[in-house]
Amino acid sequence: MSIEVIKPGALSTFQDLGRTAYRHLGIPVNGVMDERAHRLANALVGNLPSTATLEITLMGPTLRFHEDAVIALSGADLGALLNGEPLSVDHMVAVAKGSDLSFGKRSFGTRAYLAVRGGFVFDPVMGSASTYTRGAYGGHAGRPLKKGDVLSLSQLAPSSRLAKLSQAARSLSQAFDDQVALPPDSPIRVIRGREWSCFSSHAQQALEAAPYRISPQSDRMGYRLEGEKLELTAPREVISEAVDFGSIQVPADGQPIILMADRQTTGGYPKIGHVCAVDLPRLAQKMPGETIRLTLVDLGTAQRLMLSQQRSFAALEQLCVASS
Known part of the structure; x- marks a missing residue:
């Protein structure tokens, strides 16, 4: 299973929860900027929170799916389009083989997180898939995506409960926002x-x-x-x-x-x-x-x-x- 990068976007890197066990050696933690969006995107497709997501900054890539997949986007609304049709954030979506995921006009936020059910395939560096561009390690070849990259996907068995679990994840996230989080423009x-x-x-x-x-x-x-x-x-x-x-x-x-x-x-x-x-x-x-x-x-x-x-x-x- 794979995804081909047709256009790379402005800054698209793979991130997870970071490499926390090496700070005493001067190794940065790295990891996602918006942990809540990362965790929610993973939950929407039934992945564990340790699964890497694609952190997409401002201008998103164009990705072609060479196999059927289940995806979710969370965080910023960067005008995602699936085969030219608008794709909402915080929703689980089934993607058919041959489909293109692209991005258009930004509505709000800076960073969107793309999760694919089963996750992406990487060789972890110091226990993490997070990309550290200054050190040129982690993620996909230690750098942001570029045109022509082919991203391998893991296979995860379908779950008949996924739709209900995805709805429950959205409800939990909304309850948290209502009780604890503040509107975007608050101090x-x-x-x-x-x-x-x-x-x-x-x-x-x-x-x-x-x-x-x-x-x-x-x-x-x-x-x-x-x-x-x-x-x-x-x-x-x-x-x-x-x-x-x-x-x-x-x-x-x-x-x-x-x-x-x-x-x-x-x-x-x-x-x-x-x-x-x-x-x-x-x-x-x-x-x-x-x-x-x-x-x-x-x-x-x-x-x-x-x-x-x-x-x-x-x-x-x-x-x-x-x-x-």
Whole structure:
């Protein structure tokens, strides 16, 4: 079973939940930018969450299916078309042999995730199929898709329960959004960082009060923000220490950087805050040039939100296990 790449799109790479066991060796985690969309796309077709999806950024590829398949798209609406007909996100769809999946006009979001029932075939690198383009490893030849690539698919037995499981996955995701997630344009929730007290009161207030524009020099490694300068009360040397997805570092120019999926493993800039895990998917759907606002929440609130998200993820995984 295979899919042929007719057009590669702007940046189409395979990602999974990342390679988390090698950070002590300086190996980045990588993985999906929007974990919620990745997990939902997999659940809609009955895959386990560890199955790699194709992360499609802004301008999607054109893919030709050489065998029948079952697919789902989640995350951004990038104007997906199946044989020229509109294809909705967050729906399971049967694709016939010879069909073309393409993308047109973007409606919202930045990253869409394509899951194929059974998953794609890869040789894992350090236990993960995630593509790290800077290191040229993982995914398909360690790079984004290009014209002429042939992508192999695994075979997974059909499930008579898949339609009901897919509907249940959509319902679970919608319930989570209604209870925990915020509308796309709502402020991004953050908690205070390790060096919060080292920043001036003006900087602490500006973090919430001032809008920040996502710089064009932003990518999967980090979102550089442009806006109110965040100043320390005094010059400070910070010993490099572990950083994570969502850490908000402030270099000498005072313009914050939010670390994203391809972040380095350690950093030595002061950290004024950290994006709550539950809002990382919303942030990942923002694109350079867009403006965001940040809002502080306490640690207890962040933990409650994270636990609610983990329960949602666990419920989706149980659905996948039931269909496999």
